[in-house]
Amino acid sequence: MESQSTVTTVPKPDAPLTGLSRPEYRGQGGQQRPPRIALFMILTVIVLAIIGGLFVYFDRSVKPAMIGQILKKMTPPPPPVATALAKAEDVPQLLPAVGTLQAVHQVTVTPEVGGSVTKILFQSGATVAAGTPLLQLNDKPQQGDLANYKAQAKVAELDLARYRALVAKQATSQQTVDQQVAVLDQANANIAKTNALIAQLLVRAPFDGVLGVRQVDVGQYVKAGDAVVTLTDLDELYANFTLAEGERGRVAVGQTVRVTVDAYPGRVFQGTLTAIDPQISSDTRTVKLQATIPNKDHALQPGMFGNVTVVLPVTPNQVTLPETAVDYSLYGNSVYVVRPTVDKDGKPVNGEDGKPALHVDRVFVKTGDRADGKVVVLSGVKPGDRVVAVGQNKLQNGAPVTLSDQGAPPAPAETPRP
Numbered sequence: 001m002e003s004q005s006t007v008t009t010v011p012k013p014d015a016p017l018t019g020l021s022r023p024e025y026r027g028q029g030g031q032q033r034p035p036r037i038a039l040f041m042i043l044t045v046i047v048l049a050i051i052g053g054l055f056v057y058f059d060r061s062v063k064p065a066m067i068g069q070i071l072k073k074m075t076p077p078p079p080p081v082a083t084a085l086a087k088a089e090d091v092p093q094l095l096p097a098v099g100t101l102q103a104v105h106q107v108t109v110t111p112e113v114g115g116s117v118t119k120i121l122f123q124s125g126a127t128v129a130a131g132t133p134l135l136q137l138n139d140k141p142q143q144g145d146l147a148n149y150k151a152q153a154k155v156a157e158l159d160l161a162r163y164r165a166l167v168a169k170q171a172t173s174q175q176t177v178d179q180q181v182a183v184l185d186q187a188n189a190n191i192a193k194t195n196a197l198i199a200q201l202l203v204r205a206p207f208d209g210v211l212g213v214r215q216v217d218v219g220q221y222v223k224a225g226d227a228v229v230t231l232t233d234l235d236e237l238y239a240n241f242t243l244a245e246g247e248r249g250r251v252a253v254g255q256t257v258r259v260t261v262d263a264y265p266g267r268v269f270q271g272t273l274t275a276i277d278p279q280i281s282s283d284t285r286t287v288k289l290q291a292t293i294p295n296k297d298h299a300l301q302p303g304m305f306g307n308v309t310v311v312l313p314v315t316p317n318q319v320t321l322p323e324t325a326v327d328y329s330l331y332g333n334s335v336y337v338v339r340p341t342v343d344k345d346g347k348p349v350n351g352e353d354g355k356p357a358l359h360v361d362r363v364f365v366k367t368g369d370r371a372d373g374k375v376v377v378l379s380g381v382k383p384g385d386r387v388v389a390v391g392q393n394k395l396q397n398g399a400p401v402t403l404s405d406q407g408a409p410p411a412p413a414e415t416p417r418p
Helices: 036-074 140-168 174-200 245-250
Strands: 083-085 087-109 115-120 133-137 202-204 209-211 229-244 256-261 269-280 286-294 305-322 333-340 358-371 374-379 386-388 400-403
Touching: 087 245, 087 256, 087 286, 087 358, 140 174, 174 202, 229 245, 229 305, 245 269, 245 286, 256 286, 358 400
Parallel strands: none
Antiparallel strands: 083 386, 087 229, 087 305, 115 133, 133 202, 209 229, 229 286, 256 269, 256 305, 269 286, 305 374, 333 358, 333 386, 358 374
16 A cells, blocks of 8 residues: 655745745635735725715705705894885975074063052062053152142132132133133142152053062062063064074065974974064174064063074975985985895795895985975985885895885974074
8 A cells, every 4th residue: 555645845945935925815726815904994995085075075065055944944034114205295495593582572660750669469470461550659648749739729710710700790800810720720730740640659561461570579669760570471472593694595574484492392383584684793694583473372481592493485396205214324325225126037036925025225315405304315216216214224235124014104303403
């Protein structure tokens, strides 16, 4: 029996041993296989590349879309705004000024003669008629003189009758009768003079008016010209004011004048321009004017400071807006005009509620005169334009808006302007 022998191939001593030639790196049938570490690294790179690609895709595509959807849901709805339409109307021209009220009739009541006060016949602040007794001074000496002169006149009258009877009988001369007539006339003259003195001692109101605070007391001795009380006629007052000489050609007697005072905010007193000074002040280059203001309810009082406005003829066909609609700034006056929103093709865009979408455009305007809560717009806006009336500081150019159901706010009360 032949013995089997195993032949082992021994590599040549000069042949280098490599990893691939080692028996453990060969598969069945002698096939070579990659090392496990290299395979793991390749798989790791592939996974990282996939993750990086997904991250880039998410950051550039998915994330912006998600943020857009979130922001779209968080965006507040367009704010409602109160608006007003620009109108073409006749606008009065106004000349503002400042003035002082003065009484048409005002005096300080004083006695014509001196004497002691025996009676005070009025109350401070009372309304009196012309001729009402106000103050009685001591007139007893004059009353005594009056009684004496009346007695003399009575005796002279009886003597005159007796002398005329004697003349008829030719028992006396006509000269005696004439002398007695003179005596009677002299007695009557003394009576008239004494009555005048007595009348001077009774101080009366010279005209209808309102009395001030009395300045005398019973028993006080007053001299001629001493103040007793002031008397003012409040039914009508003067408003004295000035205008620059450049405005002289625009004013004329008979024009309407409006007056406002701090004591009655919002109330306007209306009168008429009644006098224009014929001279221009060389110091101030102004002209003095005077208006007459009816004051039947005695609301106005002399000495009050007043804001005076001369109403000139109207200017026709002026574009006006509420004063609140204009945003005044150092860079210019502007308004926000409400306009429909359109797409790139010029077609109207509807909002989420199905109504036409609206936005505002900021438009710079040139303004003119102001009157009764309105301002004249000389350029930038045309009649029919709808503008935001209030709340412009919350808007910006192109902002979406909706119309408020409240409409335009009421015009503010007229405010004085210097």
